[in-house]
Amino acid sequence: MEGTERLRLAVQKTGRLSEKSLEIIAGCGISFGSDSRLLKEHARNFPLEFLFVRDDDIPAYVRDGVADIGIVGRNELDERCPDDLEIVRDLGFAQCRLSVAVPRDFPYGGLQWLAGKRIATSYPNILGRILEERGVTAKICYLSGSVEIAPAAGIADAICDLVSSGTTLLMNGLREVEPLYSSTAVMVSRQGFMSEASPRQVILERLLLRIDSVIRAKS
Ligand code: PRT
Ligand code: ZN
Numbered sequence: 001m002e003g004t005e006r007l008r009l010a011v012q013k014t015g016r017l018s019e020k021s022l023e024i025i026a027g028c029g030i031s032f033g034s035d036s037r038l039l040k041e042h043a044r045n046f047p048l049e050f051l052f053v054r055d056d057d058i059p060a061y062v063r064d065g066v067a068d069i070g071i072v073g074r075n076e077l078d079e080r081c082p083d084d085l086e087i088v089r090d091l092g093f094a095q096c097r098l099s100v101a102v103p104r105d106f107p108y109g110g111l112q113w114l115a116g117k118r119i120a121t122s123y124p125n126i127l128g129r130i131l132e133e134r135g136v137t138a139k140i141c142y143l144s145g146s147v148e149i150a151p152a153a154g155i156a157d158a159i160c161d162l163v164s165s166g167t168t169l170l171m172n173g174l175r176e177v178e179p180l181y182s183s184t185a186v187m188v189s190r191q192g193f194m195s196e197a198s199p200r201q202v203i204l205e206r207l208l209l210r211i212d213s214v215i216r217a218k219s
Contacts (some may be wrong), residue, residue, distance in 0.1 A: 010067035028210035100178035120150035
């Protein structure tokens with residue numbers, strides 16, 4: 001039985017994932033307050049507790065058991081701890097791609113052109129894995145943000161960053177040449193949580209039934 005147990009869900013406090021994450025939960029008929037200053041809050045009519053945190057920290061919170069589940073971009077998951085977590089649902093929103101872009105006038109002749117070049121990115125692990133799979137050896141330069149300015153600043157020859165509309169690349173004089181990886185928001189648990197048959201896992205099953213209806217209704 002559930003008793004007083006609550007399922008702990010980590011969601012992004014502010015950013016591209018926040019609104020739609022909460023929209024899905026609200027679409028499940030779950031009600032909660034809307035005080036954005038709170039870091040922790042529980043739902044009024046469902047055994048669910050929210051932890052509002054930075055998206056970068058969500059994989060580690062779930063891995064370490066601070067939260068049972070989290071909503072995060074697949075890109076964060078694959079960059080940070082691909083083997084510790086399990087995707088329980090693809091939520092479909094926050095679609096984007098990780099692409100290589102080069103200065104607008106640079107000749108680009110396919111992935112091999114990148115051999116020996118410097119590529120700036122905030123996703124060194126994903127990029128490193130993909131380049132290795134494709135047999136390209138490049139120098140990956142890690143930047144935590146503002147990756148688009150790297151070529152103009154002389155730090156890199158190309159960049160590899162998330163793209164959705166493409167406007168940011170255009171505005172920075174860059175051209176998207178190689179989409180490497182696609183991402184959407186996913187709900188994750190730690191490995192094995194779904195087969196534990198614990199009270200909180202039972203709550204997750206109930207939540208997922210509702211989430212599936214919300215996703216079906218949207219498609
Ligand atoms: O503060 P916190 O750490 O929580 O948030 P954050 O600033 O790190 O993340 P946030 O809110 O920007 O993004 C959260 C997640 O949204 C990402 O991990 C992706 O899964 C997803 N997402 C979807 C995107 C984009 N689209 C996106 N376009 N994340 C970032 N971008 C950036 C991109 O890095 C580039 O700077 O938007 C710019 C490009 O956008 P376009 O539309 O000009 O192509
Ligand atoms: Zn972040």
